[in-house]
Amino acid sequence: MQNIPSAQDLHDQILHHLTHSQGRGPEFATPFDWRMAISYAVRDLMAGTWVDAFRAARDQGAKRVCYLSMEFLIGRMLGDAIINLRLEQPMDQALQMLGLDKQQILDNEPDAALGNGGLGRLAACFMESLSSLSCPAFGYGIRYEHGLFRQRFEGGQQVETPEDWLNQPHPWEFVKVDYSYTIGFKGHVETVDGKAVWRPGESVIARAYDTPVIGWGGNWANTLRLWGAHPTTLLDLHRFNAGDHTAAAEPEALARTLSRVLYPDDTTDAGKELRLKQEYFLTSASLQDILRRFLQEHGDLRLLPEKVAMQLNDTHPAIAGPELIRLLMDDHGLPFEEARDLARGTLNYTNHTLMPEALERWSTWLMGGVLPRHMQIIQMIDEDHRRATGRPPHVGIVQHDQVQMGELAFIMASKVNGVSALHTDLVKDTVFADLHRLHPDRIVNQTNGVTPRRWLRMSNPGLAQLLDDSIGEGWTTDLEQLRRLEPHADDAAFREKLGEVKRANKVWLADGLLADLGVKADPDAIFDIQVKRIHEYKRQLLNILEAIALWQRIHDDPNGDWTPRVKIFGGKAAPGYWLAKSVVHLINDVAATINNDPVTRRFLQIAYPPNYNVSMAEDLIPAADLSEQISTAGKEASGTGNMKFTMNGALTIGTLDGANVEIRDLVGPENFFLFGLTAGRAATEAATPGHARRAIEASQDLKNALHLISEGRFGRAESYYALLDRTWNDDPFLVASDFDDYFATQRRIDAAYRDSATWDRMAALNIARSGFFSSDRTIRGYMNDIWQVRPVAI
């Protein structure tokens, strides 16, 4: 544990940076100036550890992890750094001395939203755990100028505006201008002296922007290295002097588009040349950087698999296989076989989805046009694999003139992992069944996790304090210690304290919902929360249809003894995903109607705060009584939102999907509200003709709810024709088939919530048994089963 500075030291350092880094006197400083000064003062406290950690790993010749990901959904950094450096108390005092409002300062920081959802947030949790475990690692990503779009609602419909977090200086990063690499595209391949030489037609420079990621206690820090694209030639001075000012800047404009925007859709194959170029940009820059450092440290390329473990977060960086072979063959003169073995010895691939539309495929002409040398190498890998395995003809990387990135990643990996037990089984049985038969030891499971520093200690300080008081602080780095809470679940005094913490969080959230949305949320109601990307398989539609049906039931019996409920939604729809956008519209329309109904408003309120992001998740999750994890079984690879809620004492209503299965096993089936078809039965049902219509006809509640939408009860019916048509006639995600079970389970929850002793006991047991879902456990699993990397001490 490093030395913790005093409040006076912090106070002085903040004032120092206000003058010397911000150029402002205290009497003129804005919240932004203060936030910058504070961030620099905090950054000073991690830079030393960061440099020392890098030196220690180098001096010890340690094996390193390189985590390649197109997305890092980091959120805000200041609060997290304060927590991990253990500065809460002196910082609170220092801010008090300066007369500053901590919440205002923290809220001044924009979210680093360099990701879409779960996949990007997983990468961010992994970076934090890697540092907290002193595991030497680099995270590699892209420094998008514009992260995930901002969401607003107009007339209930989603409107996207660009996100612009880099419009202001970013205090956490260090630019490393000397780490710059040329990335080529297009052109052609020549043969010179019998060897292939790629002559790219375009090129850009990738420049390193480093952010230290500090671990718990400030004992270790790794680097998140994000690549920014820069032109190889800055300005065509010739054309500029000739007066053609716009054309003169063209190379610059072209280059910058590469790191300009994050693709706002992580669940369909974008099929865009720019996307392929971005993926190659990330991968090539990272591999060139990794090889440069490796050669400096070790020299002998044959040691590569002993010294570097690379993890590909989904197939987005799967071009790493051919790129590494290319660098080893074309730049370092190794024969194909040796290059292939070295590449396969270092690469590993995480699969995140089974949905066919989300598996990346590129046409061979696009791949051959953008990356002609790589297309050759892909064909060599494919042919080599065919010869080595004698595989059947329908198996392989190139099929029907398409390069299948999943197959490429699999074939070039030492280990392939799924992200929950159920998902890994399905990976073996479905997408990679043929390859699994050929390589039965390659697929392993690593169930996802989340970091308890951010998702408990930072976001839920009330609960963190109660945990510290009850079982000590050890849970922060050893989340299994939460087990020691189990006996407290039967202690009425403890349950009361737990209830008070939850209620305080709900009051705080209710104040915010009233101020921001005008929604009156009763803190004694069930806070029922579904926050995640809007997607058909995640079934927000099921949730809002249940709200409509409940609303009707209350109308039928307005003097009934209903359990008040506040339904809270949060999430963005991909801009081109029309059905998801009409679900957003429907939720807002239904909320507008129901919230103002004088008969029901005491019992049912709906809130949909716009622009769900990491910071909003940190506000919402600690205030949840009920976590909605209701995806169609077999569709959600793991989920991590489900884990955050469980740790924060929310009970889950969920299907047997992804990590829900493991959550239920661990917390106990009696402490989890299960409903819905299993993955196997769901697949059969979805394949049965007429399943949707039959299920709707059998459910009076559902049929009524759908009729109300068709009648225009919640805004113009035309807005919902496509959605209604899909539900009646297709319903591939089985909203109708699971509706009655879902509705009935919600009514059981209404009843259970009324017995607060029992409810709080269940909540306590959910917390106590959530230790498995720490990303520390996940990272240890990767370190032992996949990477063979050991922690390093400074």
Ligand SMILES: *Cc1c(COP(=O)(O)O)cnc(C)c1O
């Ligand atoms: C955790 C998290 C997710 C993932 O949520 P799921 O429910 O697992 O899909 C998405 N977005 C944000 C901002 C998160 O914090």
